[in-house]
Amino acid sequence: MSFPATASAVLAVGDAVPFRSPALDWHALAPEAVLVATAVVVLLVDLFTAERNKWLASTLSGLGLLGALVPVITLAVDGNTRSLFGGAYVVDDFALVMKALFLVAGYVTILLSTDYIGEGDYWEGEYYLLVVSSVLGMTLMASARDLITIFVALELLSIPAYLLAGWRKRELTGNEAGMKYYLMGVFASAVMLYGMSLVYGGTGTTVLAGIGRQVAGSFGATPVAALGIVFVLVGFGFKVSAVPFHNWAPDTYEGAPTPITAFLSVASKAAGFVAILQLIFVAFYGRDEVYGPMMWVLAALTMTVGNLIALRQTNVVRLFAYSSVAQAGFILAPLAVAGDSPAVADDAIRAVVSYLLIYTAMNLGAFAVILAVSRKTRSGELDSWGGLFEYAPGLTVLMTAFLFALAGIPPLGGWFAKFQVFKAVLGAGGASAYILAVVVAVNSVIALYYYANLARLMWFQSVPDGDRSPVRVPAAINLALALCVAFTVATGFFPGLVGHFGDAATDLVAVALRR
C-alpha cells in the first residue's frame, strides 16, 4: 500500500483504519537524529553563554557533524539497504555516500567560518545553527525517495541558506545576495511544486518508485507527464544554477560571507544534483526522450555560458561563481545520455557522484585559500592576488594545485572527474553524445584560460601595494586546506578511491531497474 493512500484513508474516515505506528529503524535515522540534537544543543548553548564563550557554538557544531558521520560509517559497514515509511525514505549506498559528502562539506564550511564569523560583527550561535540545519536538509535529501520528502528536504536546506546568504546584513551586497537568492529560490520551488502536482495528479502517488512504474507505463506517454518532468527538473535547475536559471548565483556568491559562498557552491549544489539523480533514475527513467534533450541543452549552455562569462571577471569570488556554474554543466553532461542503456546509466551516475566528490574537495580548497588570502588583502579583486608567491608560497602552491585540479590537469583529482564524464558520454555513442563530448572538451580548454591566468597572477605579477608581510593562516583554515588538498591529490593518484564510492552509488540505478 502506498504512503499517500494510507494518509488519505486515515483523514477521510475517522476510525475505519486502525493506526499502526510505523516501525522506526533508529540506526537508519541516526545521522539525522545526531544532527537535530546538535542543532538543539547549539541553540541552547548559544542562548545561555556569555559573549566570550560563543566559540563553543562553532566547536560543538563541528563535533556534531563529525558525530553524524559515525552512524553513516556504521550503516555503510552494515551494508543493508533500509527502506522506511513506505519507501519514502531509503538508506542505500548512494544515500550514504552523499550523506558523507554533505557532512564533510559542512564540517569544512564550519572550519572556514570559525575565524571569519568570530572576528566579524555577526551573530555566531545562529550562524552555526543554520549551517547544521541546512546540512540536515541535505542528508535528508540524500535519502528522500518521495516527492513530498524531497520538497521538505529542499526547503529545510534552502531556508537556512537564504538567511546565511544575507548574513552580512550591514552591507548592501549582503542584502542583495540574500534577497536574490530567496526570491529566485522561492520561484524555483513554486515551479517545482507545480510540476510535482502534475506528476502526482497523473500517477496518484508521491513515492518515486511508484511514479517510476507509472511513468514507464501508460501515463508516461501523456503530455502531462512530460510537462511535469520538465517543471520539476527546471526547479532543480535553479538549485544547481544551470544556465539559463543561473543569474542569482554570481550576485549571491559575491554578497554572501565567503564560507557560505563555498558552502552554496559545493554542498547546496550537490544536494540539487542528488535530487536530480533520484528523480531521473528512479522516477523519470522511462522518459529519457523528455529529460535527455533537456539535460543536453542545459549542460551545453551551462558550461559554455558559465565559462565565457568567467573569462571576463575581475573579482575572484565572481570568477569562482561562474566557474562553478560551468562545472555544474560538466556534471549535467552525463545525465543527457543516462537513458541510453542500463550500462550507460551506471556510468552516468558513477560520473556524477565522483565528480561531485572531487569537485567538493577542489572547490572548498580553493575557497579556503581565497579566505586565507582575503584576510590579509581585504579585497576580492583579481589584481590583489598579484605576487602572492612572494609572501605566501605555501598558499600559492596549494591554490595552483586546486586551480589545475579544477581545470582537469592530471595528476590532480579533477582529471578523473572529467574523465568519468567523458567515459559516460562517449559510452552512450551516437552523434549527439559525440557532439556533447566535443563541447565538454572545448569548454575544458576555455576554463583553462582563467584558471591559468589566476595562477600566473599569483606567481609572476608584482605585489600591487608592495606589502610583503606574510599571511597568517588560522589553524582551522589550515586543517580545512589539509583535508581538501589531501583528497584532491589522493584521488588524482588513486582514482580507485573515488571510483569505489561511485560504484557504490550505482545501487540507485539498480533499484530503478529492478522494478
Next chain:
Amino acid sequence: MTAAALASEGGASAGGFPLLTSCVVLPAVGALATALVSRRRPESSRLVATIFAVATAALTVAVLVAFESGEAGFQMVERATWIRDLDVSWHLGVDGISVFLVVLTGVLFPLAMLGAPPHHDDKPFHAWLLLLEAGCIGVFLALDLFLFFVMFEIVLVPMYFLISGWGYANRRYAAMKFFLYTAFGSAFMLVGLVATAVLHARGTGGDLTFDLVTIASDQGAIAPVTARWLFLAFAIAFAIKVPLFPVHTWLPDAHTEAPTAGSVILAGVMLKLGTYGFLRFGLYLFPEASAYFAPLLVTLGVIGILYGAVVATMQKDLKRLVAYSSVAHLGFIALGTFSLTTQGLQGSVLQMVNHGISTGALFLLVGMIYERRHTRQIAELRGLQKAAPVMAGVFTVVMLSSIGLPGLNGFVGEFLILLGSFLTRRWWAVVGAIGVILASLYLLWAYQRVFHGEPDEANAGFAEMRVREGLVMAPLVALIVFLGVYPKPVLDRIQPSVEALVAHVEDHSDYTEPPVATEGQRARSAAPAEEGGD
C-alpha cells in the same frame, strides 16, 4: 615481420630493477626536493636540481646500454595496475623508436639547466624544469593510452610557468597561447582515447582496457570508418604539438618569448611529443587510418617545410628565425613518418633526435648572444666572428648540422627521409628537397649578417665563449659529429622496431610498401633514382 612481433614484450629486462619507472620518478622526486630547499639558498637549489638531472641522464643512458638491438618489440616492460576498474595500468616500455628520444631528453635537460641558468627565482625554475622532464620521459615510455594522456598533460603546466615566469617581454601572451593551443588539442585527444577504449571494449565484447598494446593488436575491433575519426581526434592534438602547418602559430611566439632553457626543451624535446605521438598513437594504433590520411599529412608536412623556410628567411629576430626553422624541420619529420617506408620512418626517428640536438644547441647559442648583447635583432649584431672566434666556430658546426651538411647528423636524417618519401610520394619528396636548399639560404645568410664583417663599437666588446658554456656545448657538438659520421649503431637499434611498425601498417591496410624499401640495408645504399615509386 608481423604485428605480433611488435606486440611481443620480450627483449632485455633490467634484471628486476625498475629502470624505466626510475627514469620517470627520479626527476619528479628531484622537483620535490628542489622545491623543499630553502628559498634563501638559490645556489643549493641549483645544485640539487643539477644532481637530479644528471642522475636522470645517467639512468637514461643505462636504458640505452641495457637496450638490446635487433629486437622489434617493447623491452624492459614494467606493468602495474593503477585503476583496476578501467584497466588502466602503469605500463612502461621502450623500443627502438622511443629509446633515443628518452636519452635525448635525459641529456638535454641537464645541459639546458647548466647552459642557461635563470636570472631570478632559481628554485621554482629548476623545480618546474625537473617536473617537465618527468612528464616528457613519461610520454615517451607510456604504453597505456591513459598514462600517455596523463603525462602529455603534465608537461603543459611546467612549460606554461617557465614561459610566463622567466620569458621575455611578450611572455604572457606567448605562454597563454601555447597553453591554450596545446590544451585544445589534448581535449580532442581525451575524447578520442576514451572513445577508442570504449569502442574497443564493445567491438571485442571484452572488458574495458586502456592498454595500448592490447588495443593496437585487436585491429578488427573498431570499424575502419570510426577509426579514421578517432585518428583525427588524436591527430589534432599531435599536429598542434608538432606543429604542422595551419596550427603552428603558437610556436614562434612560445619559442621566442621562452627563456633559453625553455626554448631548448621546447624545441628539443616537446615538439617530439607530437611526432612521437604520430608514430605510436597514429601508425601503431590506427594503421588503416594512418595510411588513409597519409597524403593529407604528407602535404601538410611539405607545406610546413616550405612555409617555415620562407618565413624564417624573412625574420629580423635571430631567435624567431631558429623557431621558424623548427617548423621546417618538423615538416620533414612528418613527411618521413607518413611516407610509411622503413627508410622514411628511420629517418624521422633519427631526425627527431638530430633536431633536438641541433636546434637545442642553436637556442643555447642564441641565448648566449642575447646574454651578452641584450638584443636578438640580426640588424644590431655584426662581426661577432672577430670578437669571438670560438663561439663562431661552434655556431658554424651547429648551423651546418641544422642545414644538413653531409658528415654532420642532420644530413643522415634528412637523406633517409627524402629517400623513403621518394619511394612512395615522389613529388612531395622533390618539393620537400627544396626546403634543404632554403635552409642553407636562411641560416647561412643569418650567419653572414651576424658573424661576418667588421664589428661596430657595440659588438666589438663581445665576450668569447666561457669555459662553462664550452663544456655545455661540447657534448652537443660531439654528438652532432658522431651521429653524422657513424649513425649505424643508432640506426641498427631503430630499424627493427620501424620495420615491424611498417609491417603492422601493411597488415591492417591495403597499403604495401614498395619492394625496394623492404630490402632494408641494401636499399639504403641504392640510388633513390632507381626503380621505386608508387
Next chain:
Amino acid sequence: MSAVTRFLAVSDFLRSYLTVGIFAGVAIALVAGILGLGSLIRPTRPQASKYVNYESGVDPVGVGWSQAEIRYYIFALLFVLFDVEAVFIFPWATRLEAYGTFGAVEMGIFIGILALGLLYAWRKGVLRWL
C-alpha cells in the same frame, strides 16, 4: 448529440469546474451591475474634503506611508508561527487515543522544538515590550 450535451457530457471533473465558472460569472456580473447602476442614478457634486482618506471620522494626521513600530512585526510573526502550528495539533488531538504512545512522543518532540523557538525569542528579549 448536440454540442451542448456533448459539452455537458465531458466529465464530472469538468462539470464541477463549470459550477465554479458560473459562480464566478454571476459574482462579477452582480458587482458590476450594482456599481454601474449606482453610478448612473446617483448625483455627483465633487468637493476636496470628500477625497480625504476615511479614518473613522477623524481627520488624518501626517502621511499615510508612516513607519510602524518594529515590535508589532515581530509579535505578529510569532503569533502567525504558533497559530499555524496549532493547526497541526488539532487534528492530532481528535485521534489521540488511536495514535497512542507513538503519537504522544511525536507531538512531544514537535512541541518541544516549538518551545525552543519561544525560548529563543524570550532569551533574545523579543517578548519584552520596553
